[in-house]
Amino acid sequence: MGGWGSGRSYSEKSTTSDMCALDIRRLNRDGMLEQGRLFKWQWLIDGEKVSDISIRVEIDRVILSYRTSSNGGEWQEMKYPVYLEWTPCSLGGRRAWFLCPAKGCGRRAAILFGGSIFACRHCHNLAYQCQRETNDDRAMRRAEKIRRRLEWEAGIANPDGGKPAWMHWRTFRQLKAKHDAFAETSWIGFSKKQGLIKP
Numbered sequence: 001m002g003g004w005g006s007g008r009s010y011s012e013k014s015t016t017s018d019m020c021a022l023d024i025r026r027l028n029r030d031g032m033l034e035q036g037r038l039f040k041w042q043w044l045i046d047g048e049k050v051s052d053i054s055i056r057v058e059i060d061r062v063i064l065s066y067r068t069s070s071n072g073g074e075w076q077e078m079k080y081p082v083y084l085e086w087t088p089c090s091l092g093g094r095r096a097w098f099l100c101p102a103k104g105c106g107r108r109a110a111i112l113f114g115g116s117i118f119a120c121r122h123c124h125n126l127a128y129q130c131q132r133e134t135n136d137d138r139a140m141r142r143a144e145k146i147r148r149r150l151e152w153e154a155g156i157a158n159p160d161g162g163k164p165a166w167m168h169w170r171t172f173r174q175l176k177a178k179h180d181a182f183a184e185t186s187w188i189g190f191s192k193k194q195g196l197i198k199p
C-alpha cells in the first residue's frame with residue numbers, strides 16, 4: 001500500500017472478534033485525528049486484508065468512505081461524516097469520542113463497529129457482520145484454516161487429505177465435518193456468483 005492521497009496508509013492487526021472495530025482511542029493515541037489528515041485503515045485476518053476504509057479528518061468530524069456489499073451483491077459506495085466530541089479528562093488533556101452516526105442515535109462511543117454502516121455497539125446490527133466479507137468468503141476462509149490444521153493441501157477444490165497421525169480421531173471427525181460444511185457454503189456462494197445456481 002502506501003502513497004494513498006496525501007495521507008499515509010495504516011494497518012491494524014485484528015482478530016475476528018474485533019473485526020472492523022474502529023477505536024478512536026487508538027486513532028487519537030497514534031496522532032491520526034489531526035485536522036486535514038487522510039489515511040486508510042485496514043483490517044487483516046491471517047495476514048489478508050478483509051476490508052479497509054479511508055478516513056479524512058475535518059474540524060470536529062471525520063469522513064468515512066468505503067465500499068460495501070451485502071453477501072455478494074453489488075458494491076455500494078459509502079461516504080458520510082461521523083462527528084466527534086471531546087471531553088476533558090480528570091488528569092488533564094481531553095478525550096475523543098465518536099458520536100454514533102446511526103439514525104436517531106448520536107451516542108458517544110469510543111468504538112464504532114463496521115457493517116453496512118459504522119455504528120455504536122447499541123445500534124450495530126450483528127447480522128451485518130464485517131462489511132466486505134460475504135458469507136461465502138467467510139466460509140471459504142474458515143474451510144482453508146481447517147485445511148491448514150489438518151495439513152491438507154490448500155484450496156477447497158483440491159482433494160481432502162487424511163487424518164494427521166498426531167490427531168485424535170474425534171478431533172479429526174469434528175474438523176472434517178466443519179470443513180465440509182464451510183466448503184459447501186463457499187461453493188454454493190461461488191456458484192451463485194458465477195450464475196451457476198439461481199439464488
Ligand SMILES: [Zn+2]
Binds near residue numbers: 105
Ligand atoms: Zn448508536
